[in-house]
Amino acid sequence: MGQTARVSALLWIAAVSLAAWLWLLLCQGRFWRTDVRLPPHRDPDDWPSVCVVVPARDEAAVLPSSLPSLLTQEYPGRAEVFLVDDGSADGTGELARELAGRHGGLPLTVDSPGEPPAGWTGKLWAVRHGISLARARDPEYLLLTDADIAHAPDSLRHLVAAARTGGFDVVSQMARLRVDSVWERLVVPAFVYFFAQLYPFRRIGRRGARTAAAAGGCVLLRAETAERARIPDAIRHAVIDDVALARAVKGGGGHIWLGLAERVDSVRPYPRLQDLWRMVSRSAYAQLRHNPLLLAGTVAGLGLVYLVPPVALVVGAATGGTAAAVTGALAWLVMTGTYVPMLRYYRQPLWLAPLLPFTAFLYLLMTVDSAVQHYRGRGAAWKGRTYTRPDAVPDEG
Structure with a gap:
C-alpha cells in the first residue's frame, strides 16, 4: 500500500x-530557438556619430584581445572610444594607451572617475563617467561594451544600421561566451539557455510586451534615450545592470531588441568550475x-x-x-x-x-x-x- x-x-x-x-x-x-540574430537592416544615408564606453577594472589580462577590436572598427561615421579605468591595480589604463599607440584606429580617451560613492556599483559609476565624457562629443548613439568583449571589424556598423532601420532605442547582443574547457562546455551554453528561458528574446523585441532585458557586454543605446531614462543614475545600485537598463528604457516607452551575437565574443576564460x-x-x-x-x-x-x-x-x-x-x-x-x-x-x-x-x-x-x-x-x-x-x-x- x-x-x-x-x-x-x-x-x-x-x-x-x-x-x-x-x-x-x-x-x-x-525561448529555445537560437535564430534571433540582428534583424534585417540597411545602411543609413548618413552614419550617426557613436561614442564607445568601456568600463574596465583590472582587465590587463584580456584587454589585448578586446580593445584593438574596438579601435579598428570599420565604421563609416565618426566614432571614438572612452575607456574608464575603475581603480585598476594591474595597469589597465596604461596598457590601453599602449595598445592605442600600437594599433591606431579610432581615437581613445582613458580616464578614471575615482572610487564610487555610496549607492553606486563600480561599473555603473564608471559608465556614468564615460557617458559624461562622451556627451561633450554630442553622439547620437552610445555603445556600452565590457572590457572582455571582442568585436568583429564590422560589428559597430551592423549594430547602428540595425538600430536605425528598426527604430530601436536599444540594440543589444548576447556575446558568444568562451567554451574551451570541460566546465565551460558544460555550464556556459546552459547559462544562455536559462537566460533566454527567463527573458524570451522574441518578447523583448515586441512593442507593448512587458519583458525587458539586455546583455551588458554589448548595448547600443540612443544617447537621447539614455538621457530621458536617466541612465545610469536611475539604476546606479543595480548589480544586474543590463536588465535594469532595459527595464528603465522600456518603462519610458523605448523599443528594445536583444538577440544572440554573430560578431561579438567574450574573451574572458572560465577554465575552472569555481570561476x-x-x-x-x-x-x-x-x-x-x-x-x-x-x-x-x-x-x-x-x-x-x-x-x-x-x-x-x-x-x-x-x-x-x-x-x-x-x-x-x-x-x-x-x-x-x-x-x-x-x-x-x-x-x-x-x-x-x-x-x-x-x-x-x-x-x-x-x-x-x-x-x-x-x-x-x-x-x-x-x-x-x-x-x-x-x-x-x-x-x-
Missing part, C-alpha cells in the same frame, strides 16, 4: 513536470531581489522542472512504476530537445544535451550559495567590492 502511494505520488509529480515542459515549449516565446561558480553566484540572489520566498520558489521550480524527470525515470523503472518512468522520460526528452539548438549555436557535441539536469543542479547550488554569501555579508562581491542590497541604499532625493 505504501509503495503504491509513493509510486502514485511520483507519477503525479512527473506529470506536473511534463506539463511544465509542454507549457515552456509552446507558450514561453519559443563559473563565482560568475553565477555573485548575482543570482540579487536576481531574486534578496527575497527568501523567491529563493525557495526558485529552488522548488528548478527541482520540479529539471531534476524530477530523470529521478522519475530511474525510480519509476526501479520500482515498477512504468507510468511514472514514461512520464519522466517524456519530460526529459522535451528538455533535451529544447537544449539542442543552444548546443549547436555553441558548436558543442549534442551528447551534452541529456546532461542538462546535472547542470541545472549545479545552478541550483550556485543560487543557494549566492544567498548564503549574501547573509554572511559577502554577497554580490566582485573584484574587491561588495554591494549592499538596493533597499539598504539611501535615495538621493
Whole structure:
C-alpha cells in the first residue's frame, strides 16, 4: 500500500513536470530557438556619430584581445572610444594607451572617475563617467561594451544600421561566451539557455510586451534615450545592470531588441568550475531581489522542472512504476530537445544535451550559495567590492 502511494505520488509529480515542459515549449516565446540574430537592416544615408564606453577594472589580462577590436572598427561615421579605468591595480589604463599607440584606429580617451560613492556599483559609476565624457562629443548613439568583449571589424556598423532601420532605442547582443574547457562546455551554453528561458528574446523585441532585458557586454543605446531614462543614475545600485537598463528604457516607452551575437565574443576564460561558480553566484540572489520566498520558489521550480524527470525515470523503472518512468522520460526528452539548438549555436557535441539536469543542479547550488554569501555579508562581491542590497541604499532625493 505504501509503495503504491509513493509510486502514485511520483507519477503525479512527473506529470506536473511534463506539463511544465509542454507549457515552456509552446507558450514561453519559443525561448529555445537560437535564430534571433540582428534583424534585417540597411545602411543609413548618413552614419550617426557613436561614442564607445568601456568600463574596465583590472582587465590587463584580456584587454589585448578586446580593445584593438574596438579601435579598428570599420565604421563609416565618426566614432571614438572612452575607456574608464575603475581603480585598476594591474595597469589597465596604461596598457590601453599602449595598445592605442600600437594599433591606431579610432581615437581613445582613458580616464578614471575615482572610487564610487555610496549607492553606486563600480561599473555603473564608471559608465556614468564615460557617458559624461562622451556627451561633450554630442553622439547620437552610445555603445556600452565590457572590457572582455571582442568585436568583429564590422560589428559597430551592423549594430547602428540595425538600430536605425528598426527604430530601436536599444540594440543589444548576447556575446558568444568562451567554451574551451570541460566546465565551460558544460555550464556556459546552459547559462544562455536559462537566460533566454527567463527573458524570451522574441518578447523583448515586441512593442507593448512587458519583458525587458539586455546583455551588458554589448548595448547600443540612443544617447537621447539614455538621457530621458536617466541612465545610469536611475539604476546606479543595480548589480544586474543590463536588465535594469532595459527595464528603465522600456518603462519610458523605448523599443528594445536583444538577440544572440554573430560578431561579438567574450574573451574572458572560465577554465575552472569555481570561476563559473563565482560568475553565477555573485548575482543570482540579487536576481531574486534578496527575497527568501523567491529563493525557495526558485529552488522548488528548478527541482520540479529539471531534476524530477530523470529521478522519475530511474525510480519509476526501479520500482515498477512504468507510468511514472514514461512520464519522466517524456519530460526529459522535451528538455533535451529544447537544449539542442543552444548546443549547436555553441558548436558543442549534442551528447551534452541529456546532461542538462546535472547542470541545472549545479545552478541550483550556485543560487543557494549566492544567498548564503549574501547573509554572511559577502554577497554580490566582485573584484574587491561588495554591494549592499538596493533597499539598504539611501535615495538621493
